[in-house]
Amino acid sequence: MGAGKVLGAMLGLMAGLLLGGPWAIVLGLIVGTGLGHYFDEQHAAPPDFPELFSDFPATFEPPPRQAPLSQGPGEFPIVQAPDEDPLDRDLTALFVDVARADGEMRREEVREVRRYFEEVLHADSHTVQAVRRHLKDFLSHPATLDAPAALASCLDSLPSGERLRLLDALYEMALADGPLQRSEREALKRMAEGLDVPDAKAQALAEQHLGDATAHYATLGLPPDATDAEVKSAYRKLAAQHHPDKASHLGPRAAERAARQFQAVRDAYEEIRRLRGL
Numbered sequence: 451m452g453a454g455k456v457l458g459a460m461l462g463l464m465a466g467l468l469l470g471g472p473w474a475i476v477l478g479l480i481v482g483t484g485l486g487h488y489f490d491e492q493h494a495a496p497p498d499f500p501e502l503f504s505d506f507p508a509t510f511e512p513p514p515r516q517a518p519l520s521q522g523p524g525e526f527p528i529v530q531a532p533d534e535d536p537l538d539r540d541l542t543a544l545f546v547d548v549a550r551a552d553g554e555m556r557r558e559e560v561r562e563v564r565r566y567f568e569e570v571l572h573a574d575s576h577t578v579q580a581v582r583r584h585l586k587d588f589l590s591h592p593a594t595l596d597a598p599a600a601l602a603s604c605l606d607s608l609p610s611g612e613r614l615r616l617l618d619a620l621y622e623m624a625l626a627d628g629p630l631q632r633s634e635r636e637a638l639k640r641m642a643e644g645l646d647v648p649d650a651k652a653q654a655l656a657e658q659h660l661g662d663a664t665a666h667y668a669t670l671g672l673p674p675d676a677t678d679a680e681v682k683s684a685y686r687k688l689a690a691q692h693h694p695d696k697a698s699h700l701g702p703r704a705a706e707r708a709a710r711q712f713q714a715v716r717d718a719y720e721e722i723r724r725l726r727g728l
């Protein structure tokens with residue numbers, strides 16, 4: 451039990467005793483404990499996520515900027531950390547938004563965020579540590595993440611080529627923890643639209659990471675934008691239609707042909723299922 455909750459319970463008990471009566475005491479305890487719990491939550495230290503950030507360097511944690519101090523004779527100048535770029539926080543917000551589309555952010559995804567800033571943007575150590583703090587802040591206080599505002603900021607600040615590289619990095623991160631889930635696909639589509647990436651380039655990027663499944667959709671008689679329910683329905687229908695048992699009475703050749711068709715349908719569905727994370 452937190453210190454605030456204990457203190458709140460004690461104060462509530464005292465208030466109930468002063469007012470007199472068992473109901474006043476019970477009510478005082480409940481109200482005091484509730485207020486103390488709220489105090490504990492508001493003043494609790496943010497979680498450190500040691501496992502999540504185990505691959506993230508923690509060698510530099512600059513202190514908050516202060517007003518410049520005067521330099522006396524023989525004293526060394528006071529070195530302050532450089533100002534943080536608000537764009538770095540907005541970029542981090544987009545990574546966290548996509549990562550949380552399929553649940554909690556994972557270590558592999560945090561590693562991809564770091565890689566983007568270090569290898570793609572060639573960020574210095576101050577920036578990398580600022581990103582580390584932004585990640586912890588968003589994970590500790592999810593309500594502070596405003597993805598639409600971050601998208602608008604990135605759209606205004608980044609040239610088209612950089613926005614495409616950002617979308618590429620978001621795909622890399624989304625795939626870092628396994629096959630793409632439907633919620634992640636929707637999040638990435640939202641990112642592409644918000645970053646104003648042309649449809650053709652966004653589709654080419656998706657195919658680069660996921661493969662071109664057009665032929666597999668054609669096998670099921672579907673367009674690539676078919677819903678998950680339509681994919682499953684088409685597979686069940688075709689699998690039943692081409693099942694080898696239905697052609698066994700037509701002779702060996704017919705059974706072999708049905709088996710090939712059945713396997714083609716099955717392979718197409720399995721590939722689409724893999725790409726969609728069904």
